[in-house]
Amino acid sequence: MILHQYKIVFGGSIGAGKSTAIQTISEIDVISTEAKNTDTSTHQKPQTTVGIDYGEATLDDGVKIGLYGTPGQQRFDFMWPMVGLGAIGAVILIDHSASNPIQDLQFYYDAFKAFSSHIVIGVTHVDVVKDRDNRIYQQWMAKQDKLHPLFFIDARQKKDILLMLETLIAKIEVKLENVG
Numbered sequence: 001m002i003l004h005q006y007k008i009v010f011g012g013s014i015g016a017g018k019s020t021a022i023q024t025i026s027e028i029d030v031i032s033t034e035a036k037n038t039d040t041s042t043h044q045k046p047q048t049t050v051g052i053d054y055g056e057a058t059l060d061d062g063v064k065i066g067l068y069g070t071p072g073q074q075r076f077d078f079m080w081p082m083v084g085l086g087a088i089g090a091v092i093l094i095d096h097s098a099s100n101p102i103q104d105l106q107f108y109y110d111a112f113k114a115f116s117s118h119i120v121i122g123v124t125h126v127d128v129v130k131d132r133d134n135r136i137y138q139q140w141m142a143k144q145d146k147l148h149p150l151f152f153i154d155a156r157q158k159k160d161i162l163l164m165l166e167t168l169i170a171k172i173e174v175k176l177e178n179v180g
């Protein structure tokens with residue numbers, strides 16, 4: 001059984017690039033809920049998501065994907081189940097330049113694995129902090145009970161987002177074919 005419309009939820013740290021990723025690949029005008037960022041101690045960017053992002057993309061094989069973005073700020077965590085429930089897969093984006101990206105990864109992983117067991121992880125802003133060791137993510141993954149695909153990406157690059165989504169959909173379809 002192959003589905004032709006997938007709901008994918010994007011979760012992860014503030015400023016990691018969830019809204020950017022959806023904007024980068026969506027074929028429709030993205031519905032977004034950006035507001036002035038008042039939490040400048042966590043991140044300097046002027047705007048932040050306070051509700052939901054929604055976009056749509058079609059992969060090369062014709063599979064349609066609904067892209068659902070969540071707010072990174074923990075004070076909006078009540079939105080996560082509202083946006084994430086019913087998702088068939090989750091993309092977790094982590095900002096490599098944040099003060100403790102592994103703590104962030106653990107936190108958002110624990111929160112978003114509740115919505116789907118199909119997860120890909122994208123680490124962004126690797127270009128910003130070149131002196132931080134990238135192997136921390138593989139070391140973290142080795143301690144988990146399940147392995148998930150992990151990519152170093154730039155959320156502004158369409159090809160990077162498509163690679164993550166294609167990997168996620170392939171994983172999901174293998175599972176669906178095995179049960180269907």
Ligand SMILES: Nc1nc2c(ncn2[C@@H]2O[C@H](COP(=O)(O)OP(=O)(O)OP(=O)(O)O)[C@@H](O)[C@H]2O)c(=O)[nH]1
Binds near residue numbers: 014045070125128153
């Ligand atoms: N240098 C660099 N900038 C990036 C990269 N990925 C995304 N960005 C930028 O980082 C910012 C990410 O902002 P958003 O897309 O609003 O982040 P978000 O995850 O939606 O944040 P919240 O909604 O506040 O949780 C944007 O200014 C992007 O252009 C990257 O890999 N490197």
Ligand SMILES: [Mg+2]
Binds near residue numbers: 070
């Ligand atoms: Mg956002």
